[in-house]
Amino acid sequence: xxxxxxxxxxxxxxxxxxxxxxxxxxxxxxxxxxxxxxxxxxxxxxxxxxxxxxxxxxxxxxxxxxxxxxxxxxxxxxxxxxxxxxxxxxxxxxxxxxxxxxxxxxxxxxxxxxxxxxxxxxxxxxxxxxxxxxxx
Amino acid sequence: xxxxxxxxxxxxxxxxxxxxxxxxxxxxxxxxxxxxxxxxxxxxxxxxxxxxxxxxxxxxxxxxxxxxxxxxxxxxxxxxxxxxxxxxxxxxxxxxxxxxxxxxxxxxxxxxxxxxxxxxxxxxxxxxxxxxxxxxxxxxxxxxxxxxxxxxxxxxxxxxxxxxxxxxxxxxxxxxxxxxxxxxxxxxxxxxxxxxxxxxxxxxxxxxxxxxxxxxxxxxxxxxxxxxxxxxxxxxxxxxxxxxxxxxxxxxxxxxxxxxxxxx
Numbered sequence: 001x002x003x004x005x006x007x008x009x010x011x012x013x014x015x016x017x018x019x020x021x022x023x024x025x026x027x028x029x030x031x032x033x034x035x036x037x038x039x040x041x042x043x044x045x046x047x048x049x050x051x052x053x054x055x056x057x058x059x060x061x062x063x064x065x066x067x068x069x070x071x072x073x074x075x076x077x078x079x080x081x082x083x084x085x086x087x088x089x090x091x092x093x094x095x096x097x098x099x100x101x102x103x104x105x106x107x108x109x110x111x112x113x114x115x116x117x118x119x120x121x122x123x124x125x126x127x128x129x130x131x132x133x134x135x136x
Numbered sequence: 137x138x139x140x141x142x143x144x145x146x147x148x149x150x151x152x153x154x155x156x157x158x159x160x161x162x163x164x165x166x167x168x169x170x171x172x173x174x175x176x177x178x179x180x181x182x183x184x185x186x187x188x189x190x191x192x193x194x195x196x197x198x199x200x201x202x203x204x205x206x207x208x209x210x211x212x213x214x215x216x217x218x219x220x221x222x223x224x225x226x227x228x229x230x231x232x233x234x235x236x237x238x239x240x241x242x243x244x245x246x247x248x249x250x251x252x253x254x255x256x257x258x259x260x261x262x263x264x265x266x267x268x269x270x271x272x273x274x275x276x277x278x279x280x281x282x283x284x285x286x287x288x289x290x291x292x293x294x295x296x297x298x299x300x301x302x303x304x305x306x307x308x309x310x311x312x313x314x315x316x317x318x319x320x321x322x323x324x325x326x327x328x329x330x331x332x333x334x335x336x337x338x339x340x341x342x343x344x345x346x347x348x349x350x351x352x353x354x355x356x357x358x359x360x361x362x363x364x365x366x367x368x369x370x371x372x373x374x375x376x377x378x379x380x381x382x383x384x385x386x387x388x389x390x391x392x393x394x395x396x397x398x399x400x
Contacts, residue, residue, distance in 0.1 A: 010209035012173055031140055037160060040330050044167040044299035048333045050154045051171030052210060053142070060140040062157070068137055084209065087247035087338065110213040110241040119246045126238055133234055136221040 001025065003078040003100075004058075005069055007091055010084035010107065011052040017105040021082040027058040028072060032065040038090060066097050073100045167299040167333050169204055176205035185220040185230040192232070195302050196368040203334035204300070206240065213237045240339055247338035254341040255322060262349040263315070264395025270320040274327050278313060286377035287363050288312050290370075299333040304366055310347040311357050315392045316380060321348040359388055 004017055004027040018027070036046065053060055061068050073081055080101040086092065095102055111117070111129045119125060140157070144150040151166055169175075183200045191197030205211045220233050227234075247254060257267055277283050281292035291305040301309070306328070313324040321344040328344070329335040345351035360381040364373045375382045389396070 008208055011171075012210045015209060031157060033158075033160070036158070040326070041335075042299060042331050042333075043155070043158060043161045043164050044331070045333050045335070046158050046161070047151055047154050047166050048169065048171035048204060048299075049208065050157075051147075051150065052173070052208060054144070054150065055172045055174060060142060062138040062140055071137060087244060087251055089251040092251070107209065108212050108214045110217065110237065117245065119242065119249055122239060122242050125242050125245075126235060129238060129241075130231075133217060133238060134221075134227045134231065136218065136227065 001076055001078050003028065003069070003073045003076065003081045005030070005081050005083045006056070006058050007084065007086060008049055009086045009088065009091070011049070011056065013056055015084055015105070015107060017082050017084045020103060020105045025082075026072075026076055026078075027056075028069070029053055029056075029058050029060050030065045030068050031060055031062045032068075033062075035065055035090070035094075065094050070099045073098075165297070169201065169298065169300055169333055171204070171208075171210075173210055176202070176210045179205070180211060180216065180219055183216075183220060183223070185223055185233040189230055189232045192236075193304055194366050194368075195304060195371065197302075199302060201300070207334040207336045207339075213241055240336075243336075243338040243342045246342060254337050257348075257350040258345055259350050261355075262353065263355050264393045265318070267320065270314070270318050272320055272323060274313070274319060274323040275317070278317065278319075279327060283312075285312065285380060286372035286374070287360075287367065287381070288378075290372060295328070295331050299331055301332070306343070307347060307356060308358055308363065310344050311355075312381075314344075314348050315355055315357055321345060321350065355393070357385070357388055357392060359383060359385060 002021040002025045004021045004025055006017070006027055006029050010017065061072065069081060078100060080103055081098060082103050082105055083095055085104045085106045095104070111132060117125060117128055141153055144153065155164055179200065179202055183202070184198045187198035188200060192199055202211060202216060206213060206216065217234055217237055220230055221227055224230055261267060278292070281289045281296060283289055288309060291301065291309050294305065295301050310321070310324055313319050314321050325341045325344040328340055329337065332340070342351055347356045349355040360373060360375065360378050363371070363381065367373055383391070
């Protein structure tokens with residue numbers, strides 16, 4: 001059994017995190033008041049996120065993220081927690097604090113490249129990726 | 137650990153329930169932009185990439201309204217890209233559309249590369265001022281859309297009412313906040329991130345830095361003539377109600393960046 005922690009950066013069922021977790025999985029979203037306050041989202045945003053969650057086969061648990069995930073992973077005897085990749089440093093710090101083995105799963109990329117693209121000015125980046133992304 | 141409700145009889149019931157889950161928020165207004173995959177799929181089906189290329193800078197142009205769904209991973213940039221390309225015969229026709237998707241990918245890469253950079257000046261201001269010359273806090277008149285500059289106030293009210301703004305109006309308001317009012321871009325970026333339902337720290341903050349000139353070669357400014365060119369008729373662009381914007385770029389540059397004139 002794997003546990004999928006779906007966070008606000010990946011609110012769809014076709015995210016590769018679900019395939020990585022396999023068929024024997026449980027999926028949760030944590031409604032964490034401390035996190036949401038820290039993000040300083042408006043009520044409009046919270047409604048948008050909640051509406052999106054209601055269409056997904058995930059359980060929404062209210063609580064502090066790290067404690068809730070650790071507790072739930074223990075309760076279902078999870079082998080690991082699968083988590084969509086995120087650049088959000090606050091989410092990253094919570095991932096690093098979990099007591100369980102975790103796997104970060106990348107989303108489908110916009111540009112497929114093994115080469116490291118140095119992010120300086122946009123048009124330097126565009127000149128590198130243009131040929132690939134303009135093809136169907 | 138409390139398991140939360142997921143089925144509701146209608147949107148109002150869901151909204152009331154979310155209100156009980158967010159007692160710290162006092163403004164309970166909601167956006168007409170609905171969340172969820174179903175709505176995202178409808179919008180994706182309806183995109184008009186060629187129309188977007190022709191009209192995206194106009195405030196009533198054929199923009200996609202996909203950004204909230206991309207922001208929360210409901211749609212990927214790759215999916216939008218492929219859908220757009222499938223709607224045309226020659227990819228070159230929609231280069232500007234694909235390029236806008238690439239901008240978001242670029243901002244995300246920057247965020248992954250250095251997540252701290254998004255709240256700090258990546259480079260110094262290139263305005264003739266130092267960062268200490270800019271105020272730390274956003275004044276109330278801007279926060280409430282009561283600046284007295286008619287079109288700016290209308291753009292701000294759109295943000296407050298819908299949680300969404302056309303990209304061009306984001307640029308106008310950001311430039312007004314930073315360059316006309318001399319307020320640090322961080323104050324404006326925090327404000328946008330609170331209200332925008334598609335607010336993304338990377339795209340938002342790095343765009344504010346681009347306007348400010350801390351992540352670009354020069355500050356972005358605009359004038360009333362430019363607003364008139366792109367605005368729809370509901371926007372008040374009369375000179376009397378927008379006096380601080382009503383000048384040539386040369387005049388505005390001299391006024392807004394007086395220290396720059398003496399530089400070579």
